[in-house]
Amino acid sequence: MARDRFWDPEIETIPRKQLHSLQLDRLRWQVDRCYRESPFYRERFDRAGVRPSHLQTLEDLRHFPIVTKEDLRREQEAHPPFGRYVVAPRGTWQELHPSTGTTGRPVNTIWSREDARVIADHTARTMWSFGTRPHDIVQNAFSYGLWVAGMAVHYACALIGCFVIPIGAGTTQRQIDYFLSPGSTVLLATPSFALHIAEALRERGIHPEEIPLRIGCFGGEPGAEVPETRRRIEEGLGIDCYDYYGLGEIAPTFASECTEKNGLHWAEDHYLIEVVHPETHEPLPPGEVGILVMTHLTREATPMIRYLTNDYGRVDLEPCKCGRTHGRIVGGILGRADDLVIYRGAKFYPVQVEGVVRRMPELSDEFRIELSRDERGMDRVTIVVECTRVLEEAEQQRLVERLRGAFKEALQVTPEVRIVPFGTLERTVFKARRLVDLRQQER
Numbered sequence: 001m002a003r004d005r006f007w008d009p010e011i012e013t014i015p016r017k018q019l020h021s022l023q024l025d026r027l028r029w030q031v032d033r034c035y036r037e038s039p040f041y042r043e044r045f046d047r048a049g050v051r052p053s054h055l056q057t058l059e060d061l062r063h064f065p066i067v068t069k070e071d072l073r074r075e076q077e078a079h080p081p082f083g084r085y086v087v088a089p090r091g092t093w094q095e096l097h098p099s100t101g102t103t104g105r106p107v108n109t110i111w112s113r114e115d116a117r118v119i120a121d122h123t124a125r126t127m128w129s130f131g132t133r134p135h136d137i138v139q140n141a142f143s144y145g146l147w148v149a150g151m152a153v154h155y156a157c158a159l160i161g162c163f164v165i166p167i168g169a170g171t172t173q174r175q176i177d178y179f180l181s182p183g184s185t186v187l188l189a190t191p192s193f194a195l196h197i198a199e200a201l202r203e204r205g206i207h208p209e210e211i212p213l214r215i216g217c218f219g220g221e222p223g224a225e226v227p228e229t230r231r232r233i234e235e236g237l238g239i240d241c242y243d244y245y246g247l248g249e250i251a252p253t254f255a256s257e258c259t260e261k262n263g264l265h266w267a268e269d270h271y272l273i274e275v276v277h278p279e280t281h282e283p284l285p286p287g288e289v290g291i292l293v294m295t296h297l298t299r300e301a302t303p304m305i306r307y308l309t310n311d312y313g314r315v316d317l318e319p320c321k322c323g324r325t326h327g328r329i330v331g332g333i334l335g336r337a338d339d340l341v342i343y344r345g346a347k348f349y350p351v352q353v354e355g356v357v358r359r360m361p362e363l364s365d366e367f368r369i370e371l372s373r374d375e376r377g378m379d380r381v382t383i384v385v386e387c388t389r390v391l392e393e394a395e396q397q398r399l400v401e402r403l404r405g406a407f408k409e410a411l412q413v414t415p416e417v418r419i420v421p422f423g424t425l426e427r428t429v430f431k432a433r434r435l436v437d438l439r440q441q442e443r
């Protein structure tokens with residue numbers, strides 16, 4: 001019975017006291033080996049005046065230094081190609097996964113054979129939690145190759161025993177062909193791509209009820225937990241939509257919603273999450289919004305101890321109705337520190353704009369946030385949206401006014417609004433770049 005509800009009943013329903021003791025054992029093992037075998041960590045710990053023996057409780061981790069992506073980048077440049085934080089011997093390495101490099105030069109991550117096994121297993125755990133079963137046909141539209149999520153899901157499908165279609169990101173029309181035959185039942189993609197596929201499905205005149213697809217889980221960027229986005233995906237594809245979370249340096253697909261849709265359960269037996277203040281980096285109590293900091297409890301090859309993710313979130317450790325005892329990041333990832341727009345004293349994230357755009361039935365799923373400067377050199381924010389039908393001049397003006405009002409309420413500032421014809425904005429099969437900064441180009 002429990003086997004049917006959970007992938008790994010024992011670990012997923014472990015009492016929290018027992019979980020903490022398991023986490024502490026694993027954390028001490030990890031910190032100890034990093035201190036002994038990685039000059040990168042040893043130098044940092046020494047500078048901060050901390051030793052592995054200082055780790056008596058999980059809370060003691062707060063005294064250890066934070067690691068940023070820039071630290072990793074600098075370390076890999078000084079000690080190419082992988083830096084001095086590779087702890088497992090070369091013979092144990094299985095594969096290389098550099099970051100996408102969207103925020104600078106890529107950072108290399110290595111999975112040992114054991115790391116890949118663990119990742120496959122907890123990915124299977126997440127897939128099981130949102131309802132994937134061995135009889136499912138899984139259409140894996142996550143990008144394959146260097147990007148982490150495609151491979152992780154592929155390995156997990158083999159573990160569960162699913163029939164997998166390794167289509168990868170791209171070829172929108174073929175995605176639809178496989179919905180029709182052999183009839184995929186589970187779809188994995190970025191939320192942007194899911195909306196794009198739904199749009200193409202509508203254009204082909206196929207009703208969602210004509211395809212057997214029943215579940216989708218969407219990651220690589222936030223969106224699936226924005227209520228209006230979730231509704232558009234669910235209605236457009238005729239499925240239950242779930243949120244997926246992961247990141248290159250930590251792991252792909254290690255946190256997902258369960259069928260309760262009650263936040264992202266993460267694999268607490270492998271990953272420790274702290275929530276810290278964005279400026280001081282001091283840990284915040286559970287329930288407060290801050291930046292997520294992650295530690296690998298079991299990773300062999302390139303372990304991270306207190307990695308600062310730049311992702312904002314809120315953590316809930318209360319039990320979930322599904323019976324899992326592992327914590328949840330509730331409400332999804334609330335924004336990336338890199339994407340914060342500061343405009344005339346107000347601060348907002350693209351995900352807040354998304355909430356407004358997707359609530360308006362006359363707008364398409366696409367939008368852009370353009371940052372530019374006006375003639376006087378003042379910052380200007382323009383939100384570009386697509387209208388699904390042709391509007392009269394007066395009608396268009398009314399829509400612009402309505403949008404400006406809605407944005408003012410959601411963002412506390414009033415941006416410019418530009419309406420463009422349906423199909424003008426580029427569709428993506430991977431991660432959308434919705435924030436466009438034109439200020440540099442103008443100078």
Ligand SMILES: [Zn+2]
Nearest residue numbers: 258260320322
């Ligand atoms: Zn749950």
